[in-house]
Amino acid sequence: MTRNPHSIPKDPETRKQEIIDAARELFLTQGFEATAVSDIVKKVGVAQGLFYYYFKSKNELLDAVVEHFAEDYLVAMEQIAAEPQLNALQKFQTILAAMFQFQKQNEEIIYVVHEKSNELLHHRVEHKTLDKLVPLYLRILEQGIREQLLDLKYPGETLAIILPGLGQYFHGLLEVSRTDPELFQEKIHAGLAVLEKALGAAPGSLQVEL
Numbered sequence: 652m653t654r655n656p657h658s659i660p661k662d663p664e665t666r667k668q669e670i671i672d673a674a675r676e677l678f679l680t681q682g683f684e685a686t687a688v689s690d691i692v693k694k695v696g697v698a699q700g701l702f703y704y705y706f707k708s709k710n711e712l713l714d715a716v717v718e719h720f721a722e723d724y725l726v727a728m729e730q731i732a733a734e735p736q737l738n739a740l741q742k743f744q745t746i747l748a749a750m751f752q753f754q755k756q757n758e759e760i761i762y763v764v765h766e767k768s769n770e771l772l773h774h775r776v777e778h779k780t781l782d783k784l785v786p787l788y789l790r791i792l793e794q795g796i797r798e799q800l801l802d803l804k805y806p807g808e809t810l811a812i813i814l815p816g817l818g819q820y821f822h823g824l825l826e827v828s829r830t831d832p833e834l835f836q837e838k839i840h841a842g843l844a845v846l847e848k849a850l851g852a853a854p855g856s857l858q859v860e861l
Contacts, residue, residue: 667705669695675716675760683713683763714772717764721776724753725783732787739795740856746791747843747859750821758825765822777818785810792850802851813849817842 673694677686688709692699706712731737731745754761764773788810795801803809820842828835843857 666697670702670705670712671715671719674712675720678716679757679759682759713763716760717772717776720757720760721780725780728784728787732791738798738800739791740800740852742791744857744859754822754825761825781814785814788814800852809849817846
């Protein structure tokens with residue numbers, strides 16, 4: 652695909668976002684390693700030199716892709732948390748289902764982020780995401796306490812203890828979901844049972860449709 656020399660130039664932020672969007676699509680369909688810079692610029696329809704105007708390398712572009720899909724995830728979580736028709740347990744169920752769906756849709760990129768070579772990127776995004784998720788989840792916990800659906804004396808401290816470990820546990824099930832669906836379901840039920848116990852929710856009150 653070649654660029655029309657008579658076309659109206661796009662503003663830098665729009666063009667940069669086009670490159671990020673194209674990279675995200677190609678990373679998910681072809682894999683990060685198999686996607687070349689030439690593939691990305693061809694998809695966008697720009698010269699390869701323009702890529703290096705915005706990004707020093709493909710790894711720097713990966714940073715931008717991950718940052719953007721982390722923002723998408725946080726927006727989705729915020730929308731669920733703000734839904735007035737859902738009680739606290741329904742919000743947690745919806746959030747967990749959305750989390751699994753998001754991980755499945757972006758699993759190729761998530762695997763790359765968790766590689767040893769991208770450890771700094773992983774930790775940066777994880778901390779940024781957790782910083783924004785903690786107050787969001789705290790609001791839901793406080794709602795659940797008011798609704799008498801959760802029996803919690805220290806909601807903030809509970810979150811600080813369980814949230815990082817819970818994310819790692821459920822992320823670790825991505826590979827299991829592809830290789831052993833039965834074990835995957837068993838692990839999900841176990842994780843939900845632990846979460847119910849930690850939140851002071853009634854046994855069986857957290858069910859997630861996958």
